[in-house]
Amino acid sequence: MPPAGAGAARRPDVADDPFPLPDFAFPDPESLVLPDPRVPEGxxxxxxxxxxxxxxxxxxxxxxxxxxxxxxxxxxxxAPGDVVxxxxxxxxxxxxxGLGWVYLARDSRLNDRYCVLKGLIDASHAALTAFEVWALTQMDHPNIVGIYNFVKHPxxxxxxxxxxxxxxxxxGLPLNVVATAAQQGNSRFxxxxxxxxxxxxxxxxxxxxxxxxxxxxxxxxxKPDNVMIRPADRSDPDTRxxxxxxxxxxxxxxxxxPIVITRRYQVSAEEISARGMTVASEIHTVGETLNQLYRATSDHTGQEVPAERHGREQQRIAVGIESxxxxxxxxxxxxxxRRFAGAAEMARQLRGVRREIAxxxxxxxxxxPSALFADNAVLLDAGLGAVPPxxxxxxxxxxxxxxxxxxxxGTPTPIAVATGLPMPRPRPDDPAADVPAPPATEDAPRLLAQLKATGLDTAEVAFARVRAGLAAGEPDAAAAGLARARELQGDRDWRLRWxxxxxxxxxxxxxxxxxxxEEVRRALPGEIAPELALACCAELLGTPExxxxxxxxxxxRDRSVVSAVFGLARVHLARGDRAGAVALLDETPDVSRHHDAARIAAVRVLSGTLPGDDHPTGPDLDDAAARLGALYLDGGEPAGxxxxxxxxxxxxxxxxxxPAPEAAGRAGDDLRALLERAYRALARQTADRGHRSDLVDLANEHRPFTFR
Structure with missing residues (x-):
């Protein structure tokens, strides 16, 4: 009988992978035959x-x-020449x-196609059971060696x-051979x-x-010994x-x-004794295998990379390697x-990390798109990207x-960050999955009332109460939602930590x-949201570096998260790097919803006074004026x-x-005239009589000197 859950599997299409493995040459198969086959005594x-x-x-x-x-x-x-x-x-x-000799053979019924015969090291080993025979022949997957037949031979x-x-x-090559060669400076690629x-x-x-x-x-x-990397060929154009x-x-x-394992890659003997072999123990072996392979990469060893370039590269990708x-x-x-619940969950995080490093x-x-966090339209900026009030x-x-x-x-306040960070996606199996929504501040009190009216008492409702309470300025409601979420979810859910x-x-x-x-990032190393949160926290703690x-x-990794580039710009501005901040803001894509905010921020940076009384230069202001002329403002009107x-x-x-007014000459008079007109225009923008009067006073103060 087939095991529970058997059925058609979705095959990954390696050709669609944006990070294909490099190709490499491989020798004639028969050159691999061992001239003196012996099992090492150890x-x-x-x-x-x-x-x-x-x-x-x-x-x-x-x-x-x-x-x-x-x-x-x-x-x-x-022996060579035997026919089975x-x-x-x-x-x-x-x-x-671990269980047998491996022989290269030719299949005479399939045009002498190469195949492999694997036998038992010792005849006293038990024969394969009927279930094992059935199960192994069902493993039809592009990343699992195919098993064609079971045969007997005296x-x-x-x-x-x-x-x-x-x-x-x-x-191909087993990954332990690839790793050993790479550590010695020859990656085989x-x-x-x-x-x-x-x-x-x-x-x-x-x-x-x-x-x-x-x-x-x-x-x-x-373990690496049991994983082969096979070069591309005519039957499959991808290294696999x-x-x-x-x-x-x-x-x-x-x-x-009997359990067949390699102790170096396995969980503790105590865990095996208590739980047996499980998906969790399987995930452990993946983690240890990847850890060992990483130690052979040039990122770790510096092999095959000039020392100066290696240092710069490692600094550049350090966050990704940490992930x-x-x-x-x-x-x-x-x-x-505390491990990943399964292969799919671990793969999701690994894909994110791979994108980050690359x-x-x-x-x-x-x-x-993240499967765990919703996209967020909020820009974490306290005004740098807005027209000055x-x-x-x-x-x-x-x-x-x-x-x-x-x-x-424009450093945002803690409450602005708390209400502006991405929101975890609701779990679809929660009865209230469709009820919560990211609340705008003005809608948050109404959402709190709606959540109460549903009568639902689930984790998603509790988390939504936390967010709505924060947005509404009701910390008690947020605390109550958090306490209820803890009761419903237990203390280990990453969403609770978030x-x-x-x-x-x-x-x-x-x-x-x-x-x-930090706990959330340890649980979800491939997600963007925890890194954005940690960056904001460092900035709020007064440590922008x-x-x-x-x-x-x-x-x-993702140019749609414009909050990140505004954070980068603030870090550069804090150390007086005006040009660096502008260059980063200019990277905001034209299609971004925050494109105009980034362009406004660039104008303000080019014309602002930075820490240390660092004034803009004439070329900075020329650049600001040119950019200002190209900005889409006031609904497209030329003046507003x-x-x-x-x-x-x-x-x-x-x-x-x-210079001093008396030495400014005609240039000073022209600027005074522009400022006078500008302040009078600003005075017309306010209905407050006192403010209007102050602005008119500014206009009069800057009126050009005249002897008439």
């Missing part, structure tokens, strides 16, 4: 599972265990694994009949082995494991990963068969419940000239909020309130660059 074990000391074997190929007397033979049972079942002509042994030396699995021949290559291998491995898991099967013995050596595969929950290590750490967490490496955006003139400090007013770089961070931010306890967001790499990682205010800012900055 891996020899007695076949008797009950043997008191399975390592007590004499140093010879055939004999009896010195501990229990069980006979053994480590010699290959097939009048079909498979043996070329010779090419490798040995051993001429012993007279016993041995069983062999007939498998697909995979022309035309390019260095990169972290993106390791992740692509991991994603194909996870696709294969997911296929097994859907059929209630476990692979159990994942293949899981080989399915001898340790078993049905989930099976406790009857990759967090994926591995979660997969290998000592508590099984975009940090080459600067090319690689956006992908009239209060800039009506509430200014009287002792500071308008041309020297410090530029407000909302705890929002509540702490709203209360201006940014350090506590950062701690919660740690914020920069997170903002940059978000922006390089917004354009007048920005023009006034630019005129004031120019006026601030003039």
């Amino acid at each position: 891996v020899r074990r007695c076949a008797n599972e009950a043997c008191p000391d399975r390592t007590r074997l004499p140093p010879k190929d055939v004999g009896h265990c010195l501990s229990c007397g069980t006979p053994f033979s480590f010699r290959p049972s097939l 079942e009048q079909r498979y002509e043996v070329c010779g042994p090419i490798a040995h694994g 051993d001429e030396r012993t007279g016993k009949v041995r069983e062999y699995i007939v498998m697909e021949y995979v022309p 035309d390019e260095p082995l990169l972290t993106e290559h390791v992740i692509t291998c991991g994603l194909q491995v996870l696709a294969a494991l997911g296929h097994l898991h859907e059929r209630d099967m476990l692979y159990c013995d994942l 990963i293949k899981l080989i050596d399915l001898g340790g595969a078993r049905q989930a929950g099976d406790t009857s068969r 990759f290590k967090l994926v591995c750490a979660r997969a290998r967490h000592p508590e099984p419940e 975009s940090l490496r080459d600067g090319v955006p690689r956006p992908e 009239l209060t800039r003139w009506t509430r200014r400090a009287a002792d500071v000239p308008l041309g020297a007013l410090p530029l407000d770089i 909302h705890e961070g929002l509540v702490e931010l709203a209360a201006a306890d940014t350090a506590a909020a950062r701690s919660h967001f 740690p914020a920069e790499p997170y903002y940059l990682a978000v922006w390089r 309130e917004s354009r007048t205010r920005l023009e006034t800012v630019v005129h004031e900055a120019r006026f601030g660059l003039l």
Whole structure:
């Protein structure tokens, strides 16, 4: 009978992968045949599972265990030229694994196509059960070695009949060989082995494991030695990963068969004793495999890369590498419940990390919609990207000239960040999944009332109450929602940590909020939202330098998250880098909803006074004026309130660059005339009589000198 969950599997299309594995040349298959096939003494074990000391074997190929007397033979049972079942002509042994010798053979019925025969190391091993025969032949997946047949052949030396699995021949290299070569400076490819290559291998491995898991099967013995990288050929134009050596595969929950594992990659003996082999233990082996492969990349070793370039590259991709290590750490967490729930969940985070590293490496955006966080239209900016309000003139400090007013770089408040960060998507199985919506501040009290009126008491309602309470300025409602969510969800849900961070931010306890967001990032290393939150927290804590790499990682990967580039611009402005801030703002795509805000911000940066009394230069103001002329303002009208205010800012900055009034000459008179007209235009924009009077006074103050 097939295992539960068997059915057609969706195959990943490697050709659609934007990060294909590099191709490489591979030698003639028969050159792999071992001239002197021997099992190393260090891996020899007695076949008797009950043997008191399975390592007590004499140093010879055939004999009896010195501990229990069980006979053994480590010699290959097939020789070159042998024909198995009048079909498979043996070329010779090419490798040995935990359960048997591996032979290269030709299939005479299929035009001498190469195949692989895998037999038992010792005839005393138990034969494959009927279920295993059925299960292994069902593993039709592009990332799992194909199993074609099961055959028997007599051993001429012993007279016993041995069983062999007939498998697909995979022309390629096991990943442990690739890793060893890369560590020595020869990746076997035309390019260095990169972290993106390791992740692509991991994603194909996870696709294969997911296929097994859907059929209630476990692979159990994942390690680099059991993963082949096969070069492209005429039958498949893509370099591909293949899981080989399915001898340790078993049905989930099976406790009857001996477990075949490699201790270095497996969970603790205590976990296996308590839980057996599980999907969680499988995920652990993926994490350890990726960790070991990463240690062979040029990103880690610096091999095949000039030392100077390696240092710059590592600094550039540091956040992405940190994200990759967090994926591995979660997969290998000592508590099984804290690991990824399955192959698909881990793959989702790995895909995000791969996009992040690649975009940090080459600067090319690689956006992908998140399955866990909703898109957010909120721009985390406190006014840099907006036309200055009239209060800039009506509430200014009287002792500071308008041309020297410090530029407000627009750092958002903690509550603005708390209500403006992306919102976790509702879980579709929650009865209230369609009820909550991201509340605008003016709608938040109404949403709170609506949530109460539904009568629903679910986690999604509780989380929505948190967000609506924060937006409505009702911290008690937010706290109550958080407490209820904790009761319903338990204490380990990442969404609970996220909302705890929002509540702490709203209360201006940014350090506590950062701690919660760090937990979310450890759980979801491939997501953008936690990195954006951590960048905002660093900035709010007065440490913009740690914020920069997170903002940059978000922006390089996804140019739709304009909050990140505004954060980057603020970091550059805080250290007086006017040109750098403008260059970043200019990267905002023309199709972005925040395109105009970024262009307005550039004008203000070019005409503003930065920290350290850093005034704009004449060329800065020329650039600002040119940009201002191209801005779409006031509904497209050539003159209007917004354009007048920005023009006034630019005129004031120019006026601030003039020498003493008596030496300004005609240029000063012209600027005074422009400012006089501008202030009178601003006076017409306010209905407040006192403010209008102040602005008229400013106009009179700047009227050009005259002797008439």
